[in-house]
Amino acid sequence: MGVKENLDHIKSTFSSASCLLIAVSKTKPVSAIQEAYEAGIRDFGENKVQEMAEKAPQLPQDIRWHMIGHLQRNKVKFIASFVHLIHGVDSLRLLEQINKEGKKVGRVISCLLQIHIAKEESKFGLDEQELEEILFGNDVRQMEHIRIVGLMGMATNTADTSVVQNEFSYLRALLEKYSRENLPPQIALKELSMGMSGDYKIAQEEGSTMVRIGSAIFGERNTK
Numbered sequence: 760m761g762v763k764e765n766l767d768h769i770k771s772t773f774s775s776a777s778c779l780l781i782a783v784s785k786t787k788p789v790s791a792i793q794e795a796y797e798a799g800i801r802d803f804g805e806n807k808v809q810e811m812a813e814k815a816p817q818l819p820q821d822i823r824w825h826m827i828g829h830l831q832r833n834k835v836k837f838i839a840s841f842v843h844l845i846h847g848v849d850s851l852r853l854l855e856q857i858n859k860e861g862k863k864v865g866r867v868i869s870c871l872l873q874i875h876i877a878k879e880e881s882k883f884g885l886d887e888q889e890l891e892e893i894l895f896g897n898d899v900r901q902m903e904h905i906r907i908v909g910l911m912g913m914a915t916n917t918a919d920t921s922v923v924q925n926e927f928s929y930l931r932a933l934l935e936k937y938s939r940e941n942l943p944p945q946i947a948l949k950e951l952s953m954g955m956s957g958d959y960k961i962a963q964e965e966g967s968t969m970v971r972i973g974s975a976i977f978g979e980r981n982t983k
């Protein structure tokens with residue numbers, strides 16, 4: 760099936776009409792992104808800075824670029840001028856760097872804090888205590904060029920749907936808990952970035968506001 764057919768199929772299975780579909784185009788050519796764009800998609804996700812920075816100028820200007828991968832501090836400068844949302848922020852030092860680069864280009868850059876919800880060691884993210892240190896600490900209050908708009912998480916890669924469901928449910932509970940707190944104006948927790956090709960339906964049932972879908976749209980990737 761082609762990109763357009765895949766997109767139609769995915770949208771027909773969405774249980775939440777307000778959930779944003781981010782097409783994860785990593786490793787895929789500009790032509791594939793163009794196809795999805797023509798089918799109406801405006802939000803695209805990449806996990807490598809260089810790849811995103813190379814693709815963006817070749818594509819329509821109204822695309823919203825989402826950095827979904829692990830972001831190194833020394834690479835923030837390559838995307839600061841155009842990135843729409845950085846999903847994988849998992850340290851105060853990275854936030855500081857984003858704030859610094861945002862200031863240089865005169866932008867306020869939206870970020871999600873990545874929470875470690877999976878059983879797997881390899882997945883990045885904060886635990887609840889580290890999250891609290893960022894949310895309630897003094898450092899974020901000084902940052903005028905970032906906005907923390909929600910949380911992001913990746914569930915365990917398992918066929919056991921109850922495990923996945925519990926992990927997403929935990930992430931939503933965290934968002935609900937901390938969105939009730941009295942936090943500085945830089946922090947407005949409302950977005951929940953959770954769900955990929957294999958688990959987006961569960962994620963939507965658990966309250967996801969944005970799903971990051973790659974292979975179900977563009978086909979399997981050859982490289983990682």
Ligand SMILES: *Cc1c(COP(=O)(O)O)cnc(C)c1O
Nearest residue numbers: 783806827955956971972973974
């Ligand atoms: C690659 C990737 C996705 C998309 O994965 P698919 O299984 O192809 O849908 C989503 N989120 C992150 C962080 C990714 O790196």
